[in-house]
Amino acid sequence: MTYAVGLLLDAGLVFASDNRTNAGVDHVATFKKMTVFETPGDRVIVLMGSGNLSITQSVVGQLKAWNSGEKAPRSRTNRALSKAANMFEAARIVGAALREVYALDGEHLREHGTDFNATFILGGQIGQEPPRLFHVYSAGNFIEAGPDTTYFQIGETKYGKPIIDRIVRRETSLATAAKCTLISFDSTMRSNVSVAMPIDVLVYDRDSLKVGFYRRIPRNDPYMTGLSDAWSRGLSAAFDALPDPDWPVGASPVSKSRPRRR
Amino acid sequence: MTYAVGLLLDAGLVFASDNRTNAGVDHVATFKKMTVFETPGDRVIVLMGSGNLSITQSVVGQLKAWNSGEKAPRSRTNRALSKAANMFEAARIVGAALREVYALDGEHLREHGTDFNATFILGGQIGQEPPRLFHVYSAGNFIEAGPDTTYFQIGETKYGKPIIDRIVRRETSLATAAKCTLISFDSTMRSNVSVAMPIDVLVYDRDSLKVGFYRRIPRNDPYMTGLSDAWSRGLSAAFDALPDPDWPVGASPVSKSRPRRR
Numbered sequence: 221m222t223y224a225v226g227l228l229l230d231a232g233l234v235f236a237s238d239n240r241t242n243a244g245v246d247h248v249a250t251f252k253k254m255t256v257f258e259t260p261g262d263r264v265i266v267l268m269g270s271g272n273l274s275i276t277q278s279v280v281g282q283l284k285a286w287n288s289g290e291k292a293p294r295s296r297t298n299r300a301l302s303k304a305a306n307m308f309e310a311a312r313i314v315g316a317a318l319r320e321v322y323a324l325d326g327e328h329l330r331e332h333g334t335d336f337n338a339t340f341i342l343g344g345q346i347g348q349e350p351p352r353l354f355h356v357y358s359a360g361n362f363i364e365a366g367p368d369t370t371y372f373q374i375g376e377t378k379y380g381k382p383i384i385d386r387i388v389r390r391e392t393s394l395a396t397a398a399k400c401t402l403i404s405f406d407s408t409m410r411s412n413v414s415v416a417m418p419i420d421v422l423v424y425d426r427d428s429l430k431v432g433f434y435r436r437i438p439r440n441d442p443y444m445t446g447l448s449d450a451w452s453r454g455l456s457a458a459f460d461a462l463p464d465p466d467w468p469v470g471a472s473p474v475s476k477s478r479p480r481r482r
Numbered sequence: 483m484t485y486a487v488g489l490l491l492d493a494g495l496v497f498a499s500d501n502r503t504n505a506g507v508d509h510v511a512t513f514k515k516m517t518v519f520e521t522p523g524d525r526v527i528v529l530m531g532s533g534n535l536s537i538t539q540s541v542v543g544q545l546k547a548w549n550s551g552e553k554a555p556r557s558r559t560n561r562a563l564s565k566a567a568n569m570f571e572a573a574r575i576v577g578a579a580l581r582e583v584y585a586l587d588g589e590h591l592r593e594h595g596t597d598f599n600a601t602f603i604l605g606g607q608i609g610q611e612p613p614r615l616f617h618v619y620s621a622g623n624f625i626e627a628g629p630d631t632t633y634f635q636i637g638e639t640k641y642g643k644p645i646i647d648r649i650v651r652r653e654t655s656l657a658t659a660a661k662c663t664l665i666s667f668d669s670t671m672r673s674n675v676s677v678a679m680p681i682d683v684l685v686y687d688r689d690s691l692k693v694g695f696y697r698r699i700p701r702n703d704p705y706m707t708g709l710s711d712a713w714s715r716g717l718s719a720a721f722d723a724l725p726d727p728d729w730p731v732g733a734s735p736v737s738k739s740r741p742r743r744r
Contacts, residue, residue, distance in 0.1 A: 261738060326676035382669045386714065387721055399724060407644045435729055443728045452648060454720030459649055462712050466705045467697055 222270040222375030226341040228353040232426040240416040260430040270374035271338035282317040299318035308387030315360030339475035379411040483676035484532040484637030488603040490615040494688040519633040522692040532636035533600035544579040569614035579623030642666030
């Protein structure tokens, strides 16, 4: 399983992904799921993949090959992310790479009963354009985050969604958004053992056109451990401070009595 | 969609289920998903269903028919929940009802491309036995909550799972567990519009052998609204109190600067 999230904020972009891959519980490994295409002063493009690892790796391999000058046989259009005129074209290029891999592998996977399953979060900024964020699907089609969307998630998305919904707005600072992303990972890792440390975190400052901050947060990282503990204590305290029910269960002798045991 | 949770505590049992059913977004309705079989002084059995509504309703209908004395044609064993010797037998009876419905409907559903999808949470106490909690699957097989399991969920389970994992232990009081269950519903309803008020809540006090408390919490219930608001404020405060990252993004002029806009 994978968990990855990309956030689009007024101040820039935040990306985070775990590095756990598993094919059954007895084949667990660490693979980097975040790829950065950067030309300082011109563009930063970040890609995170989820799904069948052979597909997501092949897509990244294809994109790197195109970026290095390999010509796409079935296309006369540009396929190099380093030359994409804007992020919309970049999303089309990622979609084209997915279709290239599908053309090669799709039928063979189907013969072996394996779905062609791979989705990507793509975000970045090119030149004068504002930062943009996309969600690219297995078929190579994609959607873009509009004014009402602050983030996309891929992989094991549900456990870590509520806290992002509560905290992050477009005007949230990059530091706060990064912190919220780590809490979102904490909730996910507590509930699903197939999402695990280390976590790659990348922060992009709007209009900087270079990677502002990148770090791989390792297992037992002191800040992450402290954050997780503080969040547990804070949640428990917030829960304890909640009003008791106004119905009898909270006040009746029945529910407040010690449990009887036979 | 459905969300339902059953908790097994030292002090008794807590059950909660929503009442939203949808077949596509244009066919949304309210149906009761919690059924109680109670013989005060002898037994309380609570059943909550998730999945295909025609199946879960048929299972409940079959169980009520058996309870009223209808004989099961393919069985010489008891099928009346009111006469089950213990909760294990009750779980087998629910499984038998599922298989009865499958025998009638399974093939026809398959011909129309519909999965036979129905799962149940079954809990209660019969006579001298301690309270027990089961998760019954579509095939009529089931698992029981052991000493390390405090709850089962069915339906849209993920959004509301982290808070239960953090708060509820076997020794948690019934009132606290009921409050935590409502918070779990709050998180789920925020993230999935197909889970919605009203919520049925039932609290069973160990060894009482009668329903201790039952209430349908309606939309705009003042306590639920206040709880939801207090939880939002408490979560935000807990989040704001978290330590900032010890890496540059939290302190650098880059991330603390106002976003530049073109």
